[in-house]
Amino acid sequence: MSSAPTIPALLPTYAPYPFLLLRGEGDQVFDDQDRAWWDFYGGHCVCATGHSHPKVVKAVADQAGSLLFYSAAAALPVRDQAAEKLTAFAGMDSVFFCNSGAEANENALKMALLLTGRKKLGCFMGGWHGRTLLALSVTDDPKITQPFEDQLVPTQRLPFGDLEALEAADFSELAGVILEPIQSMAGIKTASKTWFEALRAKCDAAGTLLIFDEIQTGMGRLGTPFAAQFYGVRPDMITSAKGLASGVPMGALLLTAAVASELKGGDLGSTFGGGPLACAALLATVDVITSEGLMANATAALATLRKGLAGSVVTEVLGEGLLLGLRSAHAAALKKHLLTQHILVGGSGDPTVLRLMPPLNVSPEALEALVAAVHAFEVP
16 A cells, blocks of 8 residues: 655745755844855845844834734724834825735735726736735736636736837726836836836826735835835835835735725725734834935945946846846856855746845845855856
């Protein structure tokens, strides 16, 4: 009789690093042999203020000592403070707290369908928005969307950043249009400010709600609080997660007053959304980003990398701030080489592009190490 397969207690999802990660500090993580690794991956764009920033750690510990949790059934000062701080930082009017980026996107899309009464959504080629059903509907990744095709809502998908295609499109049936201001998984693809302005005008003319998926571009990563400020276009909704609370799980749906005023009690809800620990971490995160000049550091780091990597195997540095792509014909080999130099980077859907999403307080020493390692790479 054949034996049953051995299944690990923790279901495998991603291939892990070839070491055990035990702790982190600033822009480095440390393994079980206490070896340091420069972290240019940031836990997939999550560790905005670096690993275990003292202000964030203290805020979480202090909150845990007074109240670990209560749901939205009770009014909590820390939750109200977090809402005020985040809406002011993002330039929006109201916020619904949830638990993840996919949940934030799911709720944004659901509200667009609810408020417009339309049945179709707009999205873009190369977009990646999450694994819940509405988020899958607007995600351009067949390997995760095809098994659920029968459950997905109708969409209209356009080429990202293509002004001519945008102008020719008909938005009259679209409840909402969602996009990543910089497409991360697709290989750090960008669009022009003119294109964003045209998209805003197109949505206004059609009565279509514009949704910025800022799960990666937000929280200071582009050198501005959100990409909405970077491109000078205010969407109807912004979704946020990742670096929102420096690694404490948290998502947020930010809304303009015009959208928020159309919602009623019960349209949105979440048991754990806006929990005290996450709200305390969010308050500390915004404080660190603003008081320690992390947005300026993101802009300066980009300039350093573009200058330092010139003439290397990296032929182009894509993106803005610290959401970057390194284009190289030898990207896969370069990634392996960087790992041997104790430097962590990410891949992308484009086999020629490696992604950098380090903490916003990435140090000059980390940047120097990355530049030196890239220049030391020998083409196989």
